[in-house]
Amino acid sequence: MTSLNRLMPVAATTAVFLLGFLICALVFPNFASLRVVMNLLTDNAFLGIVAVGMTFVIISGGIDLSVGSVIGFTTVFLALAIERWGIPPLAAFAIILLVAAAFGAAMGAIIQYVDLPPFIVTLAGMFLARGASFLLSTESLPINADLYAHLSDLAFRLPGGARLTVPAMIMLAVVLAGMVLLHLTRFGANVYALGGSRVSTALMGVNVPRTTVLIYTLSAVLAGLSGIVFSLYTSSGYSLSAVGVELDAIAAVVIGGTLLSGGYGFIFGTFVGVLIQGLIQTYISFDGSLSSWWAKIATGLLLFAFIAFQQITLRMARRPRARAMGVVQP
Amino acid sequence: MTPNDTHLLELRGFTKSFAGFPALNGVDFTLRAGEIHALLGENGAGKSTLIKTMTGVVARDAGTLTLAGEAIAPRSAEEATRAGIATVYQEVNLVPNLSVAQNLFLGRQPTRFGLVREREMRRRARELLAGFNLDIDVAAPLESYSVAVQHMVAIARAIDLSARVLILDEPTASLDAHEVENLFAVMRALAARGIGIVFVTHFLDQVYAVCDRITVLRNGRLAGSATTAELPRLELVRLMLGRELSEATATRAPVDRAEAAPVAAFTGFGKAGYVAPFDLALRPGHVVGLAGLLGSGRTETARLVFGAERADCGTATVAGAPVGLAAPREALALGFGYCPEERKTEGIVAELTVRENIVLALQARRGVLKPLSRREQDEIARRFIRLLDIRPPDPERPIGLLSGGNQQKALLARWLATDPRVLILDEPTRGIDVGAHAEIIRLIRALCAEGMALLVVSSELEEIVTYADEVIVLRDRAHVARLTGEAITVPGILAAIADEGAGAAPRAA
Incomplete structure (x- = not known):
């Protein structure tokens, strides 16, 4: 019964997505196509990647506000490294992932050892990373490397003119890897445990400092990867790119059924949460006459609805149950 | 070598000061293999400090610790666990949102290629819990089970971590009589396997029910240590308090008071599925005690009377006038007061001053x-x-x-x-030391002498007998007996609780 309760938010999110897709398909005759679905994946690849990292952070009871800035920094860094400094793209990718990892590890370490709230630490990280990208350049820099042109052409061609692009493939791989890591490994169990009770987790012998640092490292690395995908997607680097993406990611995670207070949630829910946000965008672009701000309003309303729904299911789940459940045979 | 002669855990000269104030002063403690050893003392006697220094949670200032003849110096609970000393606290230190199986094996789940073997883990969890007479769905989250089950899981985890010494810090505080019996059965079985158990509790009955040996601390010093058989109850209380507990055990002088008009009277008062309709009269200078097993409806009655739960039938009158009692606000305005059982969550505001x-x-x-x-x-x-x-x-x-x-x-x-007319006390002596018990009881009597009407819920039957003018016995959420005057005796109350072959042996604690 309780495991059913736990799956309910994810089931509801999925139902909302399917319903939304159905509505779109009824309103716009050529909506229900593989091509639209594939574009949905491509257009939201960077958000999906960063939201997977955010899911880990939120389930552990934390928050990471720095990811949008890390994406912005990554795009600027890549543009400069490839175009100005002549670093080969693949080497530049490796460098930025290492930088992001170090950045995330540092935030995790401060949260753990200085014992500061993740909100403040990652807020500082957000300003720091955004400021650093302005320091590098304030202009929008195009990236003309061969690899970029090559990668944006590379795609699985599917029937109906649909293309499974590299960004989409990277996101799907990250989602799958995230599921395995969160649901099937010791590390994943530790992440849930931290969200359930930090004190107990430490008393049970889990290396809490190591786990905390790893969680924020993971989130930052995925933000870096998301930045790479973002620069592939736009073929440019700009210090103002991906502003507010951390909030979109948090919204996707919460819409996906993860509890903001930690301890409960699924990667799959986050994935669907990202798709729902993408679906709203797609609806607006299909309609053509609506302002894109309607996407924000729709997302806001959905968020409210899901938080209310979560509170209701949570209250139902926590209603005192008969002690009979764990009868001890004398 | 019989198990009883093996010194499993030996503490010598444990000393610890907090900010210059000595919390432990040269305490010796010996635990034999296969022994259940009660660690007793009033609040502030040094029990918690001794356990914390023993398990490395707090660093000791002086003293040696040997486990099976080998000197050890754990610096954290983790190290102590690895050395073989495991502690299960009153607040279950497990993770509520993880499954029972994950809780049992967190940090050491069976894996293959880095992936947790869920099915294997569940199989092992079921096997492990079977040894504790527990047959539950190990895939369900821990929080879906009662505190008693959670305690069992915590103990099972501790034992499975190859514990040779198990410290149980007030594990019975939130368990009912049946669950306590179960815990004792498990403790005996573990002791029979040669595990040494340190048992911290406030309930003296439980000490005599299950323990082989008793060590008493007082003011951070060792007050005495003896086998249970050699230490009669009175002697034990004397050791704990350093004086005779005359007040708590003295019988009350019978007071002959004319039946005053009730301050508050309830007729057919009740709520479906909560407490069956009951009649109750609270008179000035009168103490009404509510007795019964845990979950029998004592606290529920108190909450109805205070308006914390809204009654759906019956009438209430205060000073002759009918009242609704729909909310605590209303009860408060009528001059009611209520001290709930859960001090920490429902009573005090810890951050505010006295x-x-x-x-x-x-x-x-x-x-x-x-x-x-x-x-x-x-x-x-x-x-x-x-x-x-x-x-x-x-x-x-x-x-x-x-x-x-x-x-x-x-x-x-x-x-x-607030100068109340009616004061409701729910377990006023729970979780506090024996000395304070006597003082609370003295207070209850003094209040009653001043003409206040009291309604007291208590599991301590000996105490109820000393102060109550009327005892209402509850069973299965209904008022089943009303004892007054000479009829108020511990055996009398027990008989009323156990009436109709209710099965479970009633316990005072």
């Missing part, structure tokens, strides 16, 4: 617009601190820093400050 906690209810009754002046507050706080002997007598100390007994007194003061 003074602020004491004036809370009075201020609430006066309303926000008529604040008590600081001078009035100081005056009230000082008066009650003196009256109830709250220690330390510092009104500006955060109440969370006081011992359980003194917190309870401050809570009493909160309601006394």
Whole structure:
């Protein structure tokens, strides 16, 4: 019964997505196509990647506000490294992932050892990373490397003119890897445990400092990867790119059924949460006459609805149950 | 070598000071293999400090620790666990949102290629729990089970971590009689396997029911250690208190008071599925005790009377006039006071000072617009601190820093400050030391002598007998017996609880 309760938010999110897709398909005759679905994946690849990292952070009871800035920094860094400094793209990718990892590890370490709230630490990280990208350049820099042109052409061609692009493939791989890591490994169990009770987790012998640092490292690395995908997607680097993406990611995670207070949630829910946000965008672009701000309003309303729904299911789940459940045979 | 002669754990000269104040002073403690050893003492005697220094949670200032002849010096609970000393605290230190199986094996789940073998883990969890007579769905989250089951899981985890020494810190505080019996059965089985068990509890009955040996601490020193057989109850209490507990065990002088008109009377009062309709009269200068097993409807009755739960049938009259009693606000306005059982969650506001906690209810009754002046507050706080002997007598100390007994007194003061006509006390002596018990009981009597009407819920039958003028016995959420005068005796109450072959052996604790 309780495991059913736990799956309910994810089931509801999925139902909302399917319903939304159905509505779109009824309103716009050529909506229900593989091509639209594939574009949905491509257009939201960077958000999906960063939201997977955010899911880990939120389930552990934390928050990471720095990811949008890390994406912005990554795009600027890549543009400069490839175009100005002549670093080969693949080497530049490796460098930025290492930088992001170090950045995330540092935030995790401060949260753990200085014992500061993740909100403040990652807020500082957000300003720091955004400021650093302005320091590098304030202009929008195009990236003309061969690899970029090559990668944006590379795609699985599917029937109906649909293309499974590299960004989409990277996101799907990250989602799958995230599921395995969160649901099937010791590390994943530790992440849930931290969200359930930090004190107990430490008393049970889990290396809490190591786990905390790893969680924020993971989130930052995925933000870096998301930045790479973002620069592939736009073929440019700009210090103002991906502003507010951390909030979109948090919204996707919460819409996906993860509890903001930690301890409960699924990667799959986050994935669907990202798709729902993408679906709203797609609806607006299909309609053509609506302002894109309607996407924000729709997302806001959905968020409210899901938080209310979560509170209701949570209250139902926590209603005192008969002690009979764990009868001890004398 | 018989198990009983093996010195499994030996502490010599344990000393620890906090900010110059000695909490432990040269304490020796010996635990034999296969022994259940009670560690007793009043609050502040040094039990918690001894356990914390033993398990490395707190560093000791001096002393040696040997486990099976080998000197060890754990610096954290983790190291102590690895060495073979595991602790299960009253608050279950597991992770509620993880499955039972994950809780049992967190950090050491069976894996293949880095992936947890869920099915294998569940199989092992079921096997492990079967050894504890527990047959539950191990894939369900821990939080879906009762505290008793969670305790069992915590113990199973501790034992499976190859514990040779198991420390149980007040594991029975929130268990009912049946669950306690189960725990004892498990403890005996573990002892039979040669595991040494340190058992910390406030319930003396339980000590005599299950323990082989008793060590008593007082004021951070070793007060005495003996086998249970050699230490009769009176001697034990003397060791714990350093004096005879004459007040708590003295019988009450029978008071012949004319039946005064009730302050509050309830007729057919009840709520479906909560407490069956009951009649109850609370008279000035009268103590009504509510007795029964855990979950029998005692606290529920108290909550109905206070309006914390809304009755759906019957009538209530206060001073002859019918009242609705739909909310605590209304009860408060009528001059009711209620000290709930869960001090920490429903009673005290730990961050506020003793003074602020004491004036809370009075201020609430006066309303926000008529604040008590600081001078009035100081005056009230000082008066009650003196009256109830709250220690330390510092009104500006955060109440969370006081011992359980003194917190309870401050809570009493909160309601006394409102000068109530009816005062409801739910387990006023739970979780506080024996010395404070006597003082609370003395207070109850004094209040009653002043003409207050009291309704007291208590599991301590010996105590109820000393102060109650009338005892109502509850069973299965219904009032089943009403004892008055000479009929109020412990055997009498037990008989009423156990009536109709209710099965479970009733326990005073």
